[in-house]
Amino acid sequence: MDRLKYIIPVIMLLLVWVGYLAYRRQVERNLAAAAIAESRDLLLAVINTVPVRVFWKDRNLRYLGCNAAFAHDAGMPSPDEVIGKDDFHMVWAKQAELYRADDRLVMESGTARLSYDEPQTTPSGQTIWLRTSKLALKNRRNEVVGLLGLYEDITEHKRTEVELKKSEEFKNVILNSVDAEIAVLDHNGVILTVNDPWRRFALENESVAGKPDPSVEIGANYLSVCKAVTGPESSEVNAIIEGIQSVLRRQSPRYSQEYPCHSPTQLRWFSLMVSPLGQGVNAGVVITHINITDRILAEQEKASALSRLQKIASRVPGLLYQYRLRPDGSSCFPYASEAIREIYQVRPDEVRDDASLVFTKLHPDDLGAVASSIQKSARELSPWKQEYRVKTDDGSVRWVFGNAVPERDTDGSTLWHGFITDITDRIRSAEKIATLMREQKAILNNELLGIITVRDRKIIWANTGYEKMLGYEPGELIGAATRQNYLNDEDYLAFGAAAYPVINRGEVYRTRSEYVRKDGRRIWVEVSGEILNRDNGVSLWGFNDITQRMMVESRLIQSEAKIKGVLEGAADAIFITDKEGCWQYVNSQAVNMLGYRIDELMGLSIHDVILAADLQQTRAHFAQLMSTGSLRSEFRVRCKTGKIIPVDFNGTVLPDGSVFGSCRDISERKKTEQLLQESESHLKTIIENEPECINVVNAQGLLVQMNPAGLKMIEAGSFAQVKNIPVLTIIAPEFHEAYANMHVRVLAGEALLMEFEVIGLKGERRWLETHAVPMQMQGETVQLAVTRDISTRKLMEAQVHQLAFHDALTNLPNRRLLHDRLSQVLLASKRSGCYAALMFLDLDNFKPLNDAHGHGVGDMLLIEVARRLTDCVRESDTIARYGGDEFVVMLNELAFDQATSVSQALGVAEKIRNTLSQVYQLNTSQAGRAMVEHHCTASIGLVVFVNHDISQDEILKRADQAMYRAKDAGRNSIFLFESDNHQPKAVMDSTDH
Missing domain, CATH: 3.30.450.20 (PAS domain)
Structure with missing residues (x-):
C-alpha cells in the first residue's frame, strides 16, 4: 500500500502528460497538412496563372498533367482530357515525332533545354513561334521519372526574351504518425519505467532482430543513451545532457529540445521535453519524445516547393505575384517573386502585409488609372490588364504591363494571381518608330x-x-x-x-x-x-x-565694299582682331595713329602696343569683352615713335568670335578733364569755406548737398545726418506751402528770393534768406540755393517795429498802432455789420502819486493799470496807451443791433472801472518804505459805432468828450456818447457807489 500511494500520482501525471502529447501530436499533424495544402494550392494557382503553357510527362512520354492554357492549345476542353494521351492525339500530331525525339534527348541526357525558340504549324497551316524549356524530372534517387515542359507563344513578341515558368509535381508527403515515447528517470538519470510507444521505438531500433535495444530499457542510464544515439562529440548531445541535468538539479523548471534521430532506413526528428516529477530535490523527471518528423518534413517540403517556385519565377521574365485587396480597402502582396526588386525596387517582405509602398513607385499621372482598373477588376471579377509607368529611385521611368486573374475569397477580399513584365524597350521602340515616321513625313x-x-x-x-x-x-x-x-x-x-x-x-x-x-x-x-x-x-x-541667298550674297559683296570705304574714311582707328587680340584688319586711321605699316600691324596683337602699366588691366577687360559681348574702356598705347596716346576703346564681339573695335585719340579730352578736375577742386575748396550756406535740393525735395556753413545753421554735425532727408523737415511748418511753391517755380526755370524760418536738429529756430536758382546735375534739374542767416536782422526789425508801434513803458500799442487797428475795425464792421465800441480812460488821482513818490512809482502804477486792462478784455480787442495817464480800449465784433452792443460795451466798461478802482500795492525805493499803497480810479468815456458811419477822428473826439464829462461829473464814472442827441450821457457815476 505504501508503494501504491506513490505509484498512483505518477500514473495520473503520466496520463495527463499522455493526453497533452496526443493533443500536441495532432496540432503538429494539422500544421504539416496545412503547409502541404498551402504549397500545393499556391503552385497550382501559379501554374494556371502564368502566361505560359505547362505540361509534364511520364517516362513513356504520356501526359501526366498540364495547365488550362496547354489544354486549350492542344485542342482539349480541359487538362483532364490531356492526361494519359501522347502527342499523336494533339493538334500538332504531324510534328509529334519531332517533339518526342526532343523529349527523349532531354530525358536520356538529363540536361535541361531552356529558352530555345522553335516553329510550330497550326491546324490552319499558320506557322507560330514558341519559346520552349524542357527538363527531366528525377526522384530522390536521382532517377529520371518523367519530363517537365514549358512554352510560350512569342509570335507577337519575338524580341522579348521570356523564360517559361518551371514546375514539378508535388511528391506525396508520407507522414509517419507515432505515439509519444515516455520514460521516468530517477535523480541520477536511470530509467525507472517506460510506456509502450517507448518500447516500440526500442524494437524499431533493435540491434538484434526481435530484441529491444537494452540501452533504452528500464535500468539503463538515459544520459548514456543520448551519447550513444548522437555521438559523444555532438554539440546537440551536450546541450541535451546539460538540459536534463539542469532539471534534475532543479536549476530549471523544464527543458525542451528538437533533434534528429535517424534510423538506417528512415529520417526522423523528435521533440524532447523534460519535466520534473514532484517537488522533491531527489525526485526524478519525466522524459517525453514526440515524433515531429511530419512537421519537419512538411516544412522542408514547403521550403523546397517555394524554392522550386522561386526557380521557376526566376526563369520567367517579369514579376510573378499574388495581390490581395481587402474589404477595408487595404492591400498586400502575399507572394511576390524576386523580380519585384527590379520592377518596383522593393523587397518581397516589404509588401507582404502592406502594398502601399508599391503605389508610391507608380508615376503620378498613371496612379489614378491603375487604381480604377484594379477596382473595376475586383468589382466585375474580370481579368486585370494595364500598361503604366513606374518611377525608379534614380528618377528614370520604365513602362510595365500587368496581367492578373482575380478570385473572391470567403472573407470578401479579392485575390489576383498574375505577372508584370517590363515593356520599356517595346514602348520606346514604338515611340522611336513613330518619331522616325513623323520626321520622314515632315521631311518629304x-x-x-x-x-x-x-x-x-x-x-x-x-x-x-x-x-x-x-x-x-x-x-x-x-x-x-x-x-x-x-x-x-x-x-x-x-x-x-x-x-x-x-x-x-x-x-x-x-x-x-x-x-x-x-x-x-x-x-x-x-x-x-x-x-x-x-x-x-x-x-x-x-x-x-537659293535665289534670294544668291541675291543677298551679291548685295553683301557690294555692301562690304561700301563698308570698307566707310571704315577707311572714319576719323577713328577701326580694326578687327581674333579671340587672342591679333589684328585681322586695320583702317588707315589706325595706321596713322600708331605709325606702323599695315604689314607690320598684321604681325602684332593689340596687346603689343598697349602701355605696359595698363596691360594687365586691359587683358582683364579683353576677357570681360569676350564674356559679355561688348565693352568700353580706356587705356594708353605706345606708338612706333614712342609717343604715348590715351585712347577710348569700344569693342563688340562678332558672331564668329572675332572682335570689332574702335579707338579714338582722347589726348585733348584728357587735358580738358584735368583742367576741369582742378577747377572742381578749387570750387569745392571755395564752397567748403564759404561762410554762407550752399545747398542742393533735387526734384523730389530731398537735400542732396550742403556745405559746412549750412550744416552749422541746421545744427547738424555732419552731412550724413541730413543726406537725402526731405528739406521740409527742417523748415518751420508755417513756411511749408510757400517753400514748396518756390521749389516748383525754381525747377520750372525761375530764380527766386525767399525768407523763412528753419528748426535745427537741436530745436533752435533761425531766420534764413535764400536765393534759389535752377541747375542741371547728372541729367536732372535741381535747385541750387545760397542761404544766409538773417536772424539778427529779423530781431532788430522786430525791435524797431515794437518801438514804432508800442509804448515803451507798458508795451501796449501806441497812438499810431491804435489808429491802424481802428481802421481795421471799421473795415471789419462794414463787412460784417457788427457794432464796435471805443473807450477813453483817464486815471483819477494820478498826479498826487507822482508828486509824492516820484515818476518811478507812477510808472509802476501805469504798468499795473495796463496789466489789469488786459485781463478785462478779449485777446482780439485792443488796449492802447494814448499818452500820460490816458488809455484807450477798443472792442470789436459786438452784436448786430445797437442796444445789445451798447449793453455789451457798458458791461466791459463797468468791469474795467471796478478793476481799476482796487487798491494798488506799489514797490518803492524810498527810505523806510518798501511798499506804497495807493487808491486810483478812472473816468471812462464810451462811444459805440458801426459801418463807418463816422470817421476815426470823430470817434476819438466823441469818446474824449464823454471822458471829460465823466471827470467833470466827479470822476470814477462812465459816460456814453449818444449819437441821437450828440451828447454824452452818464450811465454810471461816483454817486452810484
Missing part, C-alpha cells in the same frame, strides 16, 4: 525643300516642295524628263556627266545650278543627290531654292 512634305526620285533621268516621284518650287501642279512632273528644268542642252549634258559618276560610286554629289521654272522664270538651286538602288538605278535628289 516640307514645302521649303524639293525632293524627287529619278530613274533614267526621268522623274518617278516628286514632293510638294519640288512642284511648288518649279511652278507645276501636283503630279504633273511624274514621268517627265529632267531636261525641261535646264536652260539648254549643254547644261543638261554637263550636269549628267559630272553627277552620275559620283553617285554611282556611292558618294553624295552637291552643286549649285540655275533652273527654269514652268513660267520661264529662272531660279538658283542648291542640288544634292545620291543613289538609292544600284539594281534599278533609282537616285534621290534634293533641291533648295
Whole structure:
C-alpha cells in the first residue's frame, strides 16, 4: 500500500502528460497538412496563372498533367482530357515525332533545354513561334521519372526574351504518425519505467532482430543513451545532457529540445521535453519524445516547393505575384517573386502585409488609372490588364504591363494571381518608330525643300516642295524628263556627266545650278543627290531654292565694299582682331595713329602696343569683352615713335568670335578733364569755406548737398545726418506751402528770393534768406540755393517795429498802432455789420502819486493799470496807451443791433472801472518804505459805432468828450456818447457807489 500511494500520482501525471502529447501530436499533424495544402494550392494557382503553357510527362512520354492554357492549345476542353494521351492525339500530331525525339534527348541526357525558340504549324497551316524549356524530372534517387515542359507563344513578341515558368509535381508527403515515447528517470538519470510507444521505438531500433535495444530499457542510464544515439562529440548531445541535468538539479523548471534521430532506413526528428516529477530535490523527471518528423518534413517540403517556385519565377521574365485587396480597402502582396526588386525596387517582405509602398513607385499621372482598373477588376471579377509607368529611385521611368486573374475569397477580399513584365524597350521602340515616321513625313512634305526620285533621268516621284518650287501642279512632273528644268542642252549634258559618276560610286554629289521654272522664270538651286538602288538605278535628289541667298550674297559683296570705304574714311582707328587680340584688319586711321605699316600691324596683337602699366588691366577687360559681348574702356598705347596716346576703346564681339573695335585719340579730352578736375577742386575748396550756406535740393525735395556753413545753421554735425532727408523737415511748418511753391517755380526755370524760418536738429529756430536758382546735375534739374542767416536782422526789425508801434513803458500799442487797428475795425464792421465800441480812460488821482513818490512809482502804477486792462478784455480787442495817464480800449465784433452792443460795451466798461478802482500795492525805493499803497480810479468815456458811419477822428473826439464829462461829473464814472442827441450821457457815476 505504501508503494501504491506513490505509484498512483505518477500514473495520473503520466496520463495527463499522455493526453497533452496526443493533443500536441495532432496540432503538429494539422500544421504539416496545412503547409502541404498551402504549397500545393499556391503552385497550382501559379501554374494556371502564368502566361505560359505547362505540361509534364511520364517516362513513356504520356501526359501526366498540364495547365488550362496547354489544354486549350492542344485542342482539349480541359487538362483532364490531356492526361494519359501522347502527342499523336494533339493538334500538332504531324510534328509529334519531332517533339518526342526532343523529349527523349532531354530525358536520356538529363540536361535541361531552356529558352530555345522553335516553329510550330497550326491546324490552319499558320506557322507560330514558341519559346520552349524542357527538363527531366528525377526522384530522390536521382532517377529520371518523367519530363517537365514549358512554352510560350512569342509570335507577337519575338524580341522579348521570356523564360517559361518551371514546375514539378508535388511528391506525396508520407507522414509517419507515432505515439509519444515516455520514460521516468530517477535523480541520477536511470530509467525507472517506460510506456509502450517507448518500447516500440526500442524494437524499431533493435540491434538484434526481435530484441529491444537494452540501452533504452528500464535500468539503463538515459544520459548514456543520448551519447550513444548522437555521438559523444555532438554539440546537440551536450546541450541535451546539460538540459536534463539542469532539471534534475532543479536549476530549471523544464527543458525542451528538437533533434534528429535517424534510423538506417528512415529520417526522423523528435521533440524532447523534460519535466520534473514532484517537488522533491531527489525526485526524478519525466522524459517525453514526440515524433515531429511530419512537421519537419512538411516544412522542408514547403521550403523546397517555394524554392522550386522561386526557380521557376526566376526563369520567367517579369514579376510573378499574388495581390490581395481587402474589404477595408487595404492591400498586400502575399507572394511576390524576386523580380519585384527590379520592377518596383522593393523587397518581397516589404509588401507582404502592406502594398502601399508599391503605389508610391507608380508615376503620378498613371496612379489614378491603375487604381480604377484594379477596382473595376475586383468589382466585375474580370481579368486585370494595364500598361503604366513606374518611377525608379534614380528618377528614370520604365513602362510595365500587368496581367492578373482575380478570385473572391470567403472573407470578401479579392485575390489576383498574375505577372508584370517590363515593356520599356517595346514602348520606346514604338515611340522611336513613330518619331522616325513623323520626321520622314515632315521631311518629304516640307514645302521649303524639293525632293524627287529619278530613274533614267526621268522623274518617278516628286514632293510638294519640288512642284511648288518649279511652278507645276501636283503630279504633273511624274514621268517627265529632267531636261525641261535646264536652260539648254549643254547644261543638261554637263550636269549628267559630272553627277552620275559620283553617285554611282556611292558618294553624295552637291552643286549649285540655275533652273527654269514652268513660267520661264529662272531660279538658283542648291542640288544634292545620291543613289538609292544600284539594281534599278533609282537616285534621290534634293533641291533648295537659293535665289534670294544668291541675291543677298551679291548685295553683301557690294555692301562690304561700301563698308570698307566707310571704315577707311572714319576719323577713328577701326580694326578687327581674333579671340587672342591679333589684328585681322586695320583702317588707315589706325595706321596713322600708331605709325606702323599695315604689314607690320598684321604681325602684332593689340596687346603689343598697349602701355605696359595698363596691360594687365586691359587683358582683364579683353576677357570681360569676350564674356559679355561688348565693352568700353580706356587705356594708353605706345606708338612706333614712342609717343604715348590715351585712347577710348569700344569693342563688340562678332558672331564668329572675332572682335570689332574702335579707338579714338582722347589726348585733348584728357587735358580738358584735368583742367576741369582742378577747377572742381578749387570750387569745392571755395564752397567748403564759404561762410554762407550752399545747398542742393533735387526734384523730389530731398537735400542732396550742403556745405559746412549750412550744416552749422541746421545744427547738424555732419552731412550724413541730413543726406537725402526731405528739406521740409527742417523748415518751420508755417513756411511749408510757400517753400514748396518756390521749389516748383525754381525747377520750372525761375530764380527766386525767399525768407523763412528753419528748426535745427537741436530745436533752435533761425531766420534764413535764400536765393534759389535752377541747375542741371547728372541729367536732372535741381535747385541750387545760397542761404544766409538773417536772424539778427529779423530781431532788430522786430525791435524797431515794437518801438514804432508800442509804448515803451507798458508795451501796449501806441497812438499810431491804435489808429491802424481802428481802421481795421471799421473795415471789419462794414463787412460784417457788427457794432464796435471805443473807450477813453483817464486815471483819477494820478498826479498826487507822482508828486509824492516820484515818476518811478507812477510808472509802476501805469504798468499795473495796463496789466489789469488786459485781463478785462478779449485777446482780439485792443488796449492802447494814448499818452500820460490816458488809455484807450477798443472792442470789436459786438452784436448786430445797437442796444445789445451798447449793453455789451457798458458791461466791459463797468468791469474795467471796478478793476481799476482796487487798491494798488506799489514797490518803492524810498527810505523806510518798501511798499506804497495807493487808491486810483478812472473816468471812462464810451462811444459805440458801426459801418463807418463816422470817421476815426470823430470817434476819438466823441469818446474824449464823454471822458471829460465823466471827470467833470466827479470822476470814477462812465459816460456814453449818444449819437441821437450828440451828447454824452452818464450811465454810471461816483454817486452810484
